[in-house]
Amino acid sequence: MKRGTTIYLYELAWILPSVAIPVGMLVALLVTSFGAGKHLPGVGGMVDPNKVDTTPPFDRPGVVQVAPGRYEVDMVSQVWSFSPNEIHVPAGSEVDFVATSRDVIHGLFIPKTLTNVMLLPGQIARVHARFDKPGTYPFYCHEYCGMMHHTMAGQIIVEAGGQASPPKGGQ
Numbered sequence: 155m156k157r158g159t160t161i162y163l164y165e166l167a168w169i170l171p172s173v174a175i176p177v178g179m180l181v182a183l184l185v186t187s188f189g190a191g192k193h194l195p196g197v198g199g200m201v202d203p204n205k206v207d208t209t210p211p212f213d214r215p216g217v218v219q220v221a222p223g224r225y226e227v228d229m230v231s232q233v234w235s236f237s238p239n240e241i242h243v244p245a246g247s248e249v250d251f252v253a254t255s256r257d258v259i260h261g262l263f264i265p266k267t268l269t270n271v272m273l274l275p276g277q278i279a280r281v282h283a284r285f286d287k288p289g290t291y292p293f294y295c296h297e298y299c300g301m302m303h304h305t306m307a308g309q310i311i312v313e314a315g316g317q318a319s320p321p322k323g324g325q
């Protein structure tokens with residue numbers, strides 16, 4: 155009887171963590187996903203890659219202020235450039251990138267942020283970044299897209315109390 159109880163407690167010491175650890179991981183997953191909003195970059199929609207030029211918002215690539223301190227960058231990638239390739243936002247901005255490709259697979263990688271997404275023809279990628287520190291944030295295509303892939307880049311200029319890029323169509 156005594157021996158049986160000892161074995162039971164010994165087993166329990168293994169069973170409890172083996173249940174608690176997966177449950178804890180599942181809770182952590184649910185909390186980060188639904189509570190803290192951590193997601194894989196999602197597909198933000200579809201677009202006909204042959205009609206990018208005439209499909210909003212890609213008919214007018216550029217920066218739009220959607221709320222105070224919040225911007226959306228409507229971006230088109232093509233061999234071997236980004237439109238726009240120079241983006242100005244004030245420090246402290248929240249920026250949503252809405253991006254696609256008009257030809258082959260490209261990528262959008264902003265090294266000083268967590269932004270790293272593939273740009274697939276036909277799909278709209280949506281990624282978010284916050285720019286607190288003023289400075290220059292280069293971004294790159296990080297999917298091999300042909301001979302001049304290594305030149306495909308741009309920059310985000312985060313200005314201390316500065317100005318955003320001129321409104322779309324204002325150039």
Ligand code: CUA
Binds near residue numbers: 234298299300303304
């Ligand atoms: Cu575009 Cu590499």
